[in-house]
Amino acid sequence: MHPLIEVPALDRLLRRQTPVVLLDVRWHLAGPPGIESYRRGHLPGAVFVDLDRDVAGPPGPGGRHPLPDPVVFESAMRRAGVSRDGLVVAYDDADSMSAARVWWSLRYFGHERVRVLDGGYRAWVEAGHRVSDAEPEVKPGDFIANPGRLPVLDAEGAAELATAGVLLDARAAERYRGEQEPVDPVAGHIPGARNAPTSGNVGVDGRFLPPELLRERFAKLGATDALDVGAYCGSGVTAAHEILALNLAGIPAALYVGSWSNWVTDPSNPVATGDG
Structure with a gap:
């Protein structure tokens, strides 16, 4: 779908x-x-x-x-x-x-x-459609959670992918470079990761760019369907947006769910700054 x-x-x-x-x-x-x-x-x-x-x-x-x-x-x-x-x-x-x-x-x-x-x-x-402030009555569903249906990365896998494939850092450029870090205790990025802010996946109206433009964007960063690709952000929220954009571009990708907020909990993990 x-x-x-x-x-x-x-x-x-x-x-x-x-x-x-x-x-x-x-x-x-x-x-x-x-x-x-x-x-x-x-x-x-x-x-x-x-x-x-x-x-x-x-x-x-x-x-x-x-x-x-x-x-x-x-x-x-x-x-x-x-x-x-x-x-x-x-x-x-x-x-x-x-x-x-x-x-x-x-x-x-x-x-x-x-x-x-x-x-x-x-x-x-x-678009002129109506909205509501009423909370609906909900009939409970029967969804069954069966984990593991999409690829994920841990810290070790992310480090390996940054060298052997393409690891995209979905945060804003100033956070990637280590110039600002408003949330996590350490600033910088995973060595080898390439910066691809999620804001570049959408237009000014908030809608996703056409697939051909997304493919061009990711190709410039070296991310194609011929390589293993992954994405991370601060805490695994906006990186899911990167995964969706990659999906639209026809590029399968794994999510580092823990992302930077997990990476920096281990002081032995290296940290890079600057433009990489």
Whole structure:
């Protein structure tokens, strides 16, 4: 299934009363909690999913957003109405940064029919479609979490890939270079990693660039379907966005879920700064 769905296509499905589970995963690294945005207005019938609580495990040595326990994730998705074979559409404010982590997580745990609303809530509103502030009654789903359906990396695997393949660092350039680090205790990047900020995957409207432009972008960084490719970020959220963009470009890639927040917990792991 194509990982994206456009606003007109989603509107048609909803008008036909096609069963769709809508997951509102608005989340802000700094700012008001996503639930506040949800309560002010969301797509009709959408259920709020808390990225920190439902889509990631507790922060710790594994990183700030490690993989959740399968039982916890399964329970959260069932509460949201996700069934084994039902269509799921996830969205956030606009750029799919957090929606992509839900897309990746559902795919990792074995759900095939999941898509991201390209352009998110903003695109829906700008198209003139109505929103709601009512929380829907949800029929619990029967989703079963079966982990391991997508490739992942640990710190050792990421280090190897940075040498033997292509490891993309999805953070902003100033964090990659080590000039700024607003969240983690150490600044810099994994030696050998190549900087590919996720902001470059989308246009000013928050929608993903066309596949041919994404292929060009990644090819300039040496990432093609002829090599092993992986991605990381600060805590494994925006790197899932990079995985989705690579998917659109036809390039399979593995996610280092723990990312930089896991890498720096081991003082023996080397740190590079500058442009690499």
